[in-house]
Amino acid sequence: MEQSIRLTKRRSLVLDILREHGHLDAYELLEMARKKDSRISLATVYRALAYFRERDVIHGRTFGEGHTHFEIHDAETGSHAHFICTGCGRLREITGRFMGDLEQLAKKEKFRISRVHLDMFGLCEECAAKEPR
Amino acid sequence: MEQSIRLTKRRSLVLDILREHGHLDAYELLEMARKKDSRISLATVYRALAYFRERDVIHGRTFGEGHTHFEIHDAETGSHAHFICTGCGRLREITGRFMGDLEQLAKKEKFRISRVHLDMFGLCEECAAKEPR
DNA sequence: ATGCATGCAAATGTTTTGCATTATA
DNA sequence: TATAATGCAAAACATTTGCATGCAT
Numbered sequence: 001m002e003q004s005i006r007l008t009k010r011r012s013l014v015l016d017i018l019r020e021h022g023h024l025d026a027y028e029l030l031e032m033a034r035k036k037d038s039r040i041s042l043a044t045v046y047r048a049l050a051y052f053r054e055r056d057v058i059h060g061r062t063f064g065e066g067h068t069h070f071e072i073h074d075a076e077t078g079s080h081a082h083f084i085c086t087g088c089g090r091l092r093e094i095t096g097r098f099m100g101d102l103e104q105l106a107k108k109e110k111f112r113i114s115r116v117h118l119d120m121f122g123l124c125e126e127c128a129a130k131e132p133r
Numbered sequence: 134m135e136q137s138i139r140l141t142k143r144r145s146l147v148l149d150i151l152r153e154h155g156h157l158d159a160y161e162l163l164e165m166a167r168k169k170d171s172r173i174s175l176a177t178v179y180r181a182l183a184y185f186r187e188r189d190v191i192h193g194r195t196f197g198e199g200h201t202h203f204e205i206h207d208a209e210t211g212s213h214a215h216f217i218c219t220g221c222g223r224l225r226e227i228t229g230r231f232m233g234d235l236e237q238l239a240k241k242e243k244f245r246i247s248r249v250h251l252d253m254f255g256l257c258e259e260c261a262a263k264e265p266r
Numbered sequence: 267a268t269g270c271a272t273g274c275a276a277a278t279g280t281t282t283t284g285c286a287t288t289a290t291a
Numbered sequence: 292t293a294t295a296a297t298g299c300a301a302a303a304c305a306t307t308t309g310c311a312t313g314c315a316t
Contacts, residue, residue, distance in 0.1 A: 007316055008271065026305075041273050046306060062195045064186075066281070067305060083244045094242065106253055109227065111216045113255040120239055122246040140291050141296065159281075174298050179281060199306075200280060 005055050010040055014048040015072070018058060023069040023082075023091065061117060063091070073115070081118035087127025094120075138188050143173055147181040148205070151191060156202040156224065194250060196224070206248065214251035220260025227251075 033040045052058045060068040083092045106113040185191045193201040216225045239246040
């Protein structure tokens, strides 16, 4: 809900890492950030995340393990969709060609959509092969 | 990933409350449960939630406030979809008529879907009226 | 000189766990 | 009985904050 974005060295670092890797949790971010800037603190990471979240640059989500993963919004749609394999835990991003349908639906419901989060849980090809049904 | 489900008085209570109210957090659940059973503890609520979650009866999700909401899976699809108003915070459930499309997509991606979580963030009709753009 | 940004450590809030007790779906 | 569930309090985590210091998108 804020407007201007002031980028510091450390905020940029956090953002760059997210840009490169996507959906990381705070500790993973801290670890990667420290490779480039050994003095960055966990508090700064969290503060940067909160800062960007307020400004709608990133969002956080949880996949059931009790902590938050952060990622940058999809540039076009502000949306994100995932396949999460319940077998191996792998997470794959899927892109937004069907987001239009959802917006369609939203319109019918008189809801003005700004962001969609879609998570699909199931088995990926490999895990499905191992565990046939 | 577990098989049998043993229902005790307290587990049933937790489940009944979720059935009646949907997406509650642990404290809300505790509060409502205590109206029927004044001696139930927070630990039991959490343990019941973990128990049902392992057995895929319920799932938890967060909407950005730092704690988890729990709800029962949709009976047919195992899926859930929400509109979350970023203005007033209201949450509305939407039903699954377009879930088929998603399953279609999943099939193309060779992913065997068992559950879909869809959250759409935006402004509800009332908030959109207040804050036109 | 001023206003942010930051590190550190402490505080908070949520969820989990160890252990003794109670119930038995 | 034997096993599992429960309450209570403490512990463990994830996240936030107060305060002193440092920096300058």
